[in-house]
Each structure stands twice: as structure tokens, then as C-alpha cells.
Amino acid sequence: MAETDMLRRTGLHALHLRLGAKMVPFAGYDMPVQYPMGVLKEHLHTRAEAGLFDVGHMGQVIVTARSGDNRDAALALERLIPVDIAGLAEGRQRYGFLTTPEGGIIDDLMIANRGDHFFIVVNAACKEGDLQVLKAGLPECDVAEVPGRGLIALQGPKAEAALARLVPDAADFAFMDVGIRNWQGVELWISRSGYTGEDGYEISVPDGFVEPFAERLLEMPEVAPIGLGARDSLRLEAGLCLYGHDIDTTTTPVEGALTWAIQKVRRTGGARAGGFPGAERILSELAEGSVRKRMGLRPEGRAPMREGVEIFASAEGGEPIGRVTSGGFGPSIEAPMAMAYLPAGTAPGTTVYGELRGKRLPATVTAMPFRPATYKR
Numbered sequence: 001m002a003e004t005d006m007l008r009r010t011g012l013h014a015l016h017l018r019l020g021a022k023m024v025p026f027a028g029y030d031m032p033v034q035y036p037m038g039v040l041k042e043h044l045h046t047r048a049e050a051g052l053f054d055v056g057h058m059g060q061v062i063v064t065a066r067s068g069d070n071r072d073a074a075l076a077l078e079r080l081i082p083v084d085i086a087g088l089a090e091g092r093q094r095y096g097f098l099t100t101p102e103g104g105i106i107d108d109l110m111i112a113n114r115g116d117h118f119f120i121v122v123n124a125a126c127k128e129g130d131l132q133v134l135k136a137g138l139p140e141c142d143v144a145e146v147p148g149r150g151l152i153a154l155q156g157p158k159a160e161a162a163l164a165r166l167v168p169d170a171a172d173f174a175f176m177d178v179g180i181r182n183w184q185g186v187e188l189w190i191s192r193s194g195y196t197g198e199d200g201y202e203i204s205v206p207d208g209f210v211e212p213f214a215e216r217l218l219e220m221p222e223v224a225p226i227g228l229g230a231r232d233s234l235r236l237e238a239g240l241c242l243y244g245h246d247i248d249t250t251t252t253p254v255e256g257a258l259t260w261a262i263q264k265v266r267r268t269g270g271a272r273a274g275g276f277p278g279a280e281r282i283l284s285e286l287a288e289g290s291v292r293k294r295m296g297l298r299p300e301g302r303a304p305m306r307e308g309v310e311i312f313a314s315a316e317g318g319e320p321i322g323r324v325t326s327g328g329f330g331p332s333i334e335a336p337m338a339m340a341y342l343p344a345g346t347a348p349g350t351t352v353y354g355e356l357r358g359k360r361l362p363a364t365v366t367a368m369p370f371r372p373a374t375y376k377r
Contacts, residue, residue: 010056011150011210019225027124029057032227039229043331046196046234050156051226052217059127060146060204063138064117073118073141077111080137082253082276084263088113093178093191095261097253098133103278103285104249105256106133108241112178112191119178119189121151121202123243149189150210155200155234157374158222163201166216170201175375183213195231197238197373236337237330239296239368245307246294246325246339252278254285255341257294257368262286290344292322296368297338297352299361304328304336305354311340312353315360321346324354330370337370338363 007030016023021032032054034042045051065073074086083096093112097105107126112119122130127145134143154163163170167181173192181188189204205213217223232242241247247256264270268283276282299305304327311322327338342352348367353360 008057010054011207012054012056012152012214015211015214016054016225021225021227024228026228027057029124031057032225034227034229035225037224039227039233040331042224042226042230043233045224046156046198046226046230047332048157049222049224050154050158050162050200050220051196051230052214052223053153053155053226053231054150054214055153055202056150056210057124058151059122059124059130060149060151061120061122061127061131061134062117062142062144062146063120063134064142066140066142068116070113070116070118073138074113076138076141077118078266078272079275080133080277081111082262082266082279082282083111084265084272085111085113085118086272087263087265090115091178093176093193097247097258097261098130099253099276099278099282100249101277102249103252103281105243105247105251105253106130106249108243108247108258110191110193114178114180125244146204148207149204150207151202151204152210152214153194153196153200153202154217154223155194155196155198155226156222157199159198159200160376162217162220162223163203165220166213173201175199175377184209188213192376195238195240196234197240197369197371197375198234199374199376232326233328233331236326236328236339237332237369237371238373239339239370241294241339242326251294251341252282252285252290254282254290255292255294259286292341293344293346294325294339295342295346296366296370297324297327297340297354297363298366298370299327299336299338299354299363301361302329302336303356303361305338305356305361305363309338309354309356311342311363312355312360315353315362321352332371339368
């Protein structure tokens, strides 16, 4: 059996083929890496207008307290996730992560409070493992993957205007708001969020309607289909992590520069401090710092430093001080960019050296994002 016959397909697979997408295996799915427009133009189109992404490979999970009290579900989830879930208002969502007893990251995810349950979106490659962790760790809750729904992302400065043609009050959503709206008699589960650094939405649509819904959007002149290639360069310019590359079970949230996601109430001295896997290490690193940290790099010249490139403190000699976890060329910044784990005390502006094909080339440690985000606050 051919590899493509063994891959899973999203509800938009046939549409991708009609649009001339180049398909590749990704997280067990046959996914579009680019369309005839090409990765560079797809990236720039999203920054200037609106891009439509198929993210139907992601896992959609519902967590419901058997007691009927959603606060019970929130407090239960806080035993697994080191963020403020009990303080998350209805109709809002928050970024978080499942952690290991050693403080590593099992997966990063989005958690939405939908009043009588929580809706969680997890990464495609992690969803089976995440479900096991959630079910084992939440005995007082019902945990189930949502069947029969696709997921799309509409991103870019014209995303609001495009979605408002189909969902008239789309503009009323603030960044990280969630809500349920109707389109042609079906429920759309909408959040104003995304993975590009641009304003936009993620929309869960029943499988039988996801293709016509996507086609309606693609009929609009400002909306173009965007593949995984541009999705990666967009998120990298935005300084956002890709699970399995920039963060994993060997990296803590502090090492991963994700401390902004851990609210004071979950930290030492907070009302609900600790109580999650790996709390001892994570809280210690929050207070005292970690040995290494994810940082941005701007390589000199035009040559990208891609994943796996070793980083050195000097142009000659010495042992590696770090390693690139994601890297490529940024079409919007017109320059190469990379993320790497480096000694935590390395200051922005420091020159380090990446070894490419036996030569050490200079790069400057820099703050992220590489391009400012344009979320609607």
C-alpha cells in the first residue's frame, strides 16, 4: 500500500487537490504544503490580505465535569496544566500546556471556557497521547475527542471583513474570544486567535459543511488558500513554537520562554500555586531562572540556519553552546531568522556562530517576535 493511502485525510482533502496543492505527509495526514501561488507569495498574501488554512488535523476535545459544575472541570484541569483555568471567563480561551512530572512539555494547546464545558484544541501528532493523559488525570470528568468536525484558520488583516460576510458579528469578537454562531443552519465554533501573528479566526465546522464553507471564503478576492510551508514561516516570524521542534518533553516552559502563559495565581505565593506535574522544577525555574532558554537569532547575510545547526560562542574552537530548533527565511522581514536554545544569560545583541557546511557564520541574538504581531486587542 502506498504511503499516501495510509495517511488520514481532512474534510478539505478533495478541495486541496482541486486547487492544485502539493500534498505531503504531516502528523499522519496528507496535507497541503503549498498551492500554485508558492510559499513566498502565500506568506506575503496572508500578511497583506487573508489566508485560509486547513487545520483539520488538529485534535478537538471536550472536557465536562460529571458534577455539572464547570468550575470542577477547571480545577481538575489545573492539576495537569500550569495556567489559570478557574479564572478563565466564559467565552474566553487561553494558551497552555500539559507537563510531565519532570517539568517537560507533553503538548501545547488552547483551552476555551464554553460555559458548561471546556473545549481544547491539541496538536495533531500529540492528540492520542493527550487524550490518554487527560482521561487518566481527570477521573471526575468526561473527556472525548469531538468527531465529525473540520477546523480552518482564516488569518490576515482582511480576515475580519471576509468572515463578517458570512458571520455578521465577527468583528465583535476580541482577541481570544470564543463563541458559537450559525451559518446555513449549522454551528460554527469560532475563536479569534491564530498561529501567524496576524489578526484572524479559527473556525470548527461540521465535516459535511467545511468544504462549502471554505469555498465560500475562497470566492472572496482577498482570501487565498495557504499551505504548511507558509504557515511555518509565518509562525516563525511571529516567534511562536512548533511542538516537537522548539518545545517537547525535554524542555520546560521556562526554558521555552513561555513564562508569560503561567499566571501569578499558579506561581509560588499565588492562591492556587503548583499542584501540576513538574511544579517543583517549573516553580523553581520561575524564581531562579533556567540554565538555557529559547532565543531568537538573526543570521548575517542571506543563508538561513535551519533546525539542527549547532551554535558556538566563537568563530573558532570550543564546544557548541546551543542548537537551532527552527530556522528559515522570513519573507516579511526579508532576512533569515532562527530560534535556538542558548545559555540563559546570553544577552540580546550578542554575536554567536552557527556552523553550516563546516563554516561558522555569525548571527545576532535578538528578541522575538521577529515581526510585531497585529492581533486585535
